[in-house]
Amino acid sequence: MQVKEFKIKWGMVIDIDKCSGCGACMVSCQVENNIAPMTQEDPHNHLQMMTTKRDDPSNKLRTLTWLNVYELNNGKAFPEHDVAYLPRPCMQCGHPACVPVCPVVATDKNEEGGIVSQIYPRCIGCRYCMAACPYHARYFNWWDPLWPDGMDKTLSPNASVRPRGVVEKCNFCHTRYMKAKDRAREEGIDPMELPEGYYVPACVEACPTGAIVFGDLNNPEHKVAQLAKSPHSFRLLEKLGLDPQVYYMSKREWVREQGDNHAAGDHNSAVKQASQGHE
Amino acid sequence: MEEMRASKQYGGALPFLLGFLVVAVAGWVLFPDILFVDKEQPFRFSHVAHVEGQGMLCEDCHYFREDGSFAGFPTNEECAMCHDIGDPQELVDALAEVTGSPDNIEDVLKQEEGPEALDYLILSAEPEDIQAERAFIVKYLAQGKEVPWYNYQFQPDNVFFSHKAHADLTMAQVAALEGGHGEAEAAEADAEDGTNCNLCHLEDIHLRSDTPPFQENVMTGYSKMTMKMWQCERCHAQMHQSNACYVCHK
Numbered sequence: 001m002q003v004k005e006f007k008i009k010w011g012m013v014i015d016i017d018k019c020s021g022c023g024a025c026m027v028s029c030q031v032e033n034n035i036a037p038m039t040q041e042d043p044h045n046h047l048q049m050m051t052t053k054r055d056d057p058s059n060k061l062r063t064l065t066w067l068n069v070y071e072l073n074n075g076k077a078f079p080e081h082d083v084a085y086l087p088r089p090c091m092q093c094g095h096p097a098c099v100p101v102c103p104v105v106a107t108d109k110n111e112e113g114g115i116v117s118q119i120y121p122r123c124i125g126c127r128y129c130m131a132a133c134p135y136h137a138r139y140f141n142w143w144d145p146l147w148p149d150g151m152d153k154t155l156s157p158n159a160s161v162r163p164r165g166v167v168e169k170c171n172f173c174h175t176r177y178m179k180a181k182d183r184a185r186e187e188g189i190d191p192m193e194l195p196e197g198y199y200v201p202a203c204v205e206a207c208p209t210g211a212i213v214f215g216d217l218n219n220p221e222h223k224v225a226q227l228a229k230s231p232h233s234f235r236l237l238e239k240l241g242l243d244p245q246v247y248y249m250s251k252r253e254w255v256r257e258q259g260d261n262h263a264a265g266d267h268n269s270a271v272k273q274a275s276q277g278h279e
Numbered sequence: 280m281e282e283m284r285a286s287k288q289y290g291g292a293l294p295f296l297l298g299f300l301v302v303a304v305a306g307w308v309l310f311p312d313i314l315f316v317d318k319e320q321p322f323r324f325s326h327v328a329h330v331e332g333q334g335m336l337c338e339d340c341h342y343f344r345e346d347g348s349f350a351g352f353p354t355n356e357e358c359a360m361c362h363d364i365g366d367p368q369e370l371v372d373a374l375a376e377v378t379g380s381p382d383n384i385e386d387v388l389k390q391e392e393g394p395e396a397l398d399y400l401i402l403s404a405e406p407e408d409i410q411a412e413r414a415f416i417v418k419y420l421a422q423g424k425e426v427p428w429y430n431y432q433f434q435p436d437n438v439f440f441s442h443k444a445h446a447d448l449t450m451a452q453v454a455a456l457e458g459g460h461g462e463a464e465a466a467e468a469d470a471e472d473g474t475n476c477n478l479c480h481l482e483d484i485h486l487r488s489d490t491p492p493f494q495e496n497v498m499t500g501y502s503k504m505t506m507k508m509w510q511c512e513r514c515h516a517q518m519h520q521s522n523a524c525y526v527c528h529k
Contacts, residue, residue: 108523108524110521110523110524110525111521111523111524111525111526112521112523113525115525117523117524117525117528119437119524119528120437121435121437158529159529160436160437160528160529161436171525174525174529175439175529178439178441178529179346179347179348181347181441181444182346182347182348182441182443182444183346183347184347185347185443185444185446186343186344186345186346186347186443187347
């Protein structure tokens with residue numbers, strides 16, 4: 001399979017050593033993208049007595065977290081014990097596993113910038129894409145979104161609200177990209193050459209330690225282009241050869257090793273096989 | 280044999296054609312009228328009174344903001360730059376004196392003029408314009424409510440339309456497109472002054488003194504004038520622009 005090439009390739013480099021696991025990125029993501037809080041009671045359902053209750057936020061299999069922070073540890077006892085936190089957005093893969101399996105072309109990677117699109121009204125909820133994605137970056141709406149009274153005022157016009165029965169995922173806050181292009185046009189800047197920082201997703205803006213850097217991986221003037229080439233940077237499950245546009249960095253070797261969760265010893269051969277398969 | 284006789288009695292080309300005709304006429308002529316209901320705008324707005332009467336420019340109300348987004352309908356604050364009612368509470372009090380209660384101040388609209396406090400604010404000269412302006416002041420400005428205009432081109436929630444991206448498109452370009460463009464002809468008048476608003480919006484709205492009803496599709500709630508996805512895609516293809524999902528969707 002050929003990697004689709006674009007002039008612009010929006011990418012992220014997440015410095016795991018800088019991440020304190022505070023979760024500000026997750027919160028900002030939920031607010032920016034109109035992800036409803038989970039509530040068990042539905043005030044609009046007058047047959048509540050006879051119907052099943054909705055899932056509450058403690059059911060982590062059914063909560064929607066476009067960006068999820070995972071906790072890693074090195075598995076050693078106290079003096080050597082070490083933890084790390086790994087925020088996981090959609091990887092916007094170069095050749096995504098989710099796209100070819102979609103029977104209705106609700107998800108595609110065809111726009112300049114390389115962001116994998118998800119069109120909710122087109123999605124039929126078969127969840128093949130969720131099964132295909134090795135990063136668990138896709139989420140299914142088991143319930144219609146419900147905002148408690150008054151909280152609906154926090155809804156943002158930047159994201160379309162998804163109904164029950166469709167799949168959704170991180171899209172690098174795509175409306176921010178569209179707005180950045182409009183601002184560039186107004187200011188007489190070529191929208192194909194947005195300066196660094198013109199367009200950043202909500203998580204990048206919210207991160208208090210500056211652990212997430214965002215920009216065009218193809219533009220050598222952008223910081224991400226250099227950071228992605230650092231000897232400390234890696235991508236998740238690189239051996240699968242999906243060519244993610246999200247990079248991670250860590251100076252700790254055990255973190256880098258867990259990023260490519262492989263059986264001991266087969267790492268090099270697996271990478272070799274994957275890269276051969278895609279040439 | 281029974282069945283064959285029955286089919287001879289009722290069958291044949293004529294009943295079929297008649298039935299076809301009835302259904303075709305119903306579907307072609309009657310159904311579109313049932314599908315759309317007319318909804319009147321909150322009050323009659325005259326572009327003529329503002330453009331010709333006051334010499335205002337389109338950009339005075341419909342302009343690009345600094346961030347490249349487009350200000351479509353002007354807000355009360357912008358209207359109040361001319362339609363200055365001073366302290367809204369004073370006006371409400373003055374109207375309440377006439378109607379008896381601040382809850383039914385809109386009753387003053389039943390009469391064509393008065394009270395003094397309201398007449399004093401009217402800037403229009405034509406009788407129809409005066410009534411519209413009275414409605415605007417009493418219903419919205421005095422009560423601090425934004426006007427809930429119907430947007431003839433309202434797009435679904437998952438569409439991002441950029442006015443800025445289309446601002447430099449000229450009608451000459453569109454008219455010259457391979458395969459033609461249905462709306463181009465109607466929009467030719469615009470070619471002279473350089474804007475291309477006619478392509479999607481009500482034709483020559485700046486020359487109209489009324490606001491036509493909003494035709495709402497009873498099944499979808501969308502406007503009859505809302506551009507369909509195939510129309511967007513056709514023009515993008517003709518202009519050699521990308522039709523990737525995320526070019527228009529969010």
